[in-house]
Amino acid sequence: MTTSDGATGRSVEPPATGSTREIILATAERLFAEHGVYNVSNRQISEAAGQGNNAAVHYHFGTKNDLITALVERHQDALARRRADYVARVGEHPGLRDWVSCFVLPVADHLAALGKPTWFARFNAQLVTDPTLHPILEQRFRADPAMATVLEGIHRCVEQLPPEVRAERAAITGHLMMHMVADRERALARGRPTTRETWRDTADGLIDAIVGLWQAPAS
The missing domain is CATH 1.10.10 (Arc Repressor Mutant, subunit A)
Incomplete structure (x- = not known):
C-alpha cells in the first residue's frame, strides 16, 4: 500500500x-x-x-526519545563488535594512528556494509550537536568497553597535552568524524560527486586529519 x-x-x-x-x-x-x-x-x-x-x-x-534510543541501539551493537575486533588487532605497541583507526574504521566499515542508500550518519550527526539528544549517544559510547580502550589509548599517546586540551580534542574528533561521514552520505544520497571514492578512502582521510589534530601543539 x-x-x-x-x-x-x-x-x-x-x-x-x-x-x-x-x-x-x-x-x-x-x-x-x-x-x-x-x-x-x-x-x-x-x-x-x-x-x-x-x-x-x-x-x-513509547516517546520520541525512546524511539531515538532504539535507533541508536540498532547500530551500536554492530559498531561495538567491529570496534572490539580492531582493538584486538592493534598489536603490542600501538601508536596514535592505530588508536585513531580503531575509532574511525568501525564507522566507515558499518556504512559500507549497510549498502545504498544509508541514513545512519545524517541521523547520528544531529545527535552529536543536540544538547538534549547527545546524552543518548554518549551513554551508549560509554557503555562500550572497546571505545573506552580506544580513548584511553589515544590519551596515553598524547600525555604531554593538558587534560583540558585532550578533552577538547576528543570532542572535536567526534564532531569531525560524524559530520564528515554525514556530508559524504548526503552527497551519495543526492547523486553528487564525493571527495573520496569509497568509505575506506574516506576513513583514510579522516584518520590523517584526526592524527594531525591530536599532534598539533597546544597554545
Missing part, C-alpha cells in the same frame, strides 16, 4: 519486509536523516511506515 510521507507530502512505498518494529525504525531513520529529528512527528513516521494505526510508534516504542 502506498502511503504519504508526512514530512513532505510525497507518496512513498513503505518497507515491504521485516517486523513492524524494524519497519518503523527504518522509516524513522530515513525521515529523521532527510528532514531533521524535530521536523518529523511520530504520527508522520507511522503513516510513512504504512501503519494503519497512527499511534503505532507510541505503541511499539
